[in-house]
Every structure is written in structure tokens, then in C-alpha cells.
Amino acid sequence: MNFASVRVITADIDRLLPFYEQVTGLPATRYTPDFAELRTPTATLAIGSTRTLQFEGGQGARAASNQSAILEFRVADVDAEYQKLAESLRDFIVQGPTTMPWGNRSFLFRDPDGNLVNFFAPVTPEAIQRFDG
Structure with a gap:
């Protein structure tokens, strides 16, 4: 699968x-x-x-009501993406570039419907190994 x-x-x-x-x-x-x-x-x-x-039967999904899922995109350089997008996303940014305890550098923002989006890059050796094998 x-x-x-x-x-x-x-x-x-x-x-x-x-x-x-x-x-x-x-x-x-x-x-x-x-x-x-x-x-x-x-x-x-x-x-x-x-x-x-x-x-699909009209049941089961409701627009702009996500409270638990995060859409995650792996990027090459979180800080560069942040610099490129910070001005246009200023009202949507939840967290600027931060290195998370599990070894990813992360930048979180919301889309216009309120969905949480994470741009991340593995930065520690353990995190890199997890993603790149």
C-alpha cells in the first residue's frame, strides 16, 4: 500500500x-x-x-473545520522558505522557523481555510537518517 x-x-x-x-x-x-x-x-x-x-454521498467532510491534521511539506531550507513567504503569510504564521525536539526544522502557518501547514526539513543526523535511510 x-x-x-x-x-x-x-x-x-x-x-x-x-x-x-x-x-x-x-x-x-x-x-x-x-x-x-x-x-x-x-x-x-x-x-x-x-x-x-x-x-460521495454528501457526508463526512466539512470545509474549513480541520482541528487535528497538519499538511506537511518537506523543503530543502526552512529558513529560506520562511524568508521568501513571511511577508505574504504574516497574518497566517503560527510559528517561525524552530528546530523541533525530534530533529526537524519547522515553520508553521495556516492556509486561508484555517488548515495548519508545516514546511519542514530534517536537520539532525537522526532525523536525516529517518527520512533518507
Whole structure:
């Protein structure tokens, strides 16, 4: 089994999609007005409008109500990403670059729907070993 993607449901895909394109630097593929994907080499961030829920029985997901999941992106240099994005994210930053006890350098912010996003890089030998084997 391979973990393939995370889908974020939003009431405003036209606001959320450009946000993720800006912060990741990745182009989105918009398949329909209600569904798009940003692909990385290891996983995909899918973004669907609330209208996509009708295809799945209309139950089980509510836009902008995440209280427990964090979308995490491994980056080469957390501090460089922070410097690049700090001005545009100033109202969304939760935590500036910090080295966590488990060996990752981390920068946390919220997307326009309130979802928590973590840009991180392993920096200690143990953390690097965990990710790179």
C-alpha cells in the first residue's frame, strides 16, 4: 500500500488553490471547476470544492473545520522558505522557523481555510537518517 494523497475540501477553491500554488511553487492541474491537484514526487495535495461531496454521498467532510491534521511539506531550507513567504503569510504564521525536539526544522502557518501547514526539513543526523535511510 502507498499513501497517495490528501484532499482538502473548501468552500472557495478559487481562493485556496492559488494560495497553495504560491506557497509551494507548484502548478496545479485543474481537472474541473471543483477539483484540482498539486503533485509532488511523493504525494499529491488534492483540493475539492464542497460540491464534490455530492459524488460521495454528501457526508463526512466539512470545509474549513480541520482541528487535528497538519499538511506537511518537506523543503530543502526552512529558513529560506520562511524568508521568501513571511511577508505574504504574516497574518497566517503560527510559528517561525524552530528546530523541533525530534530533529526537524519547522515553520508553521495556516492556509486561508484555517488548515495548519508545516514546511519542514530534517536537520539532525537522526532525523536525516529517518527520512533518507
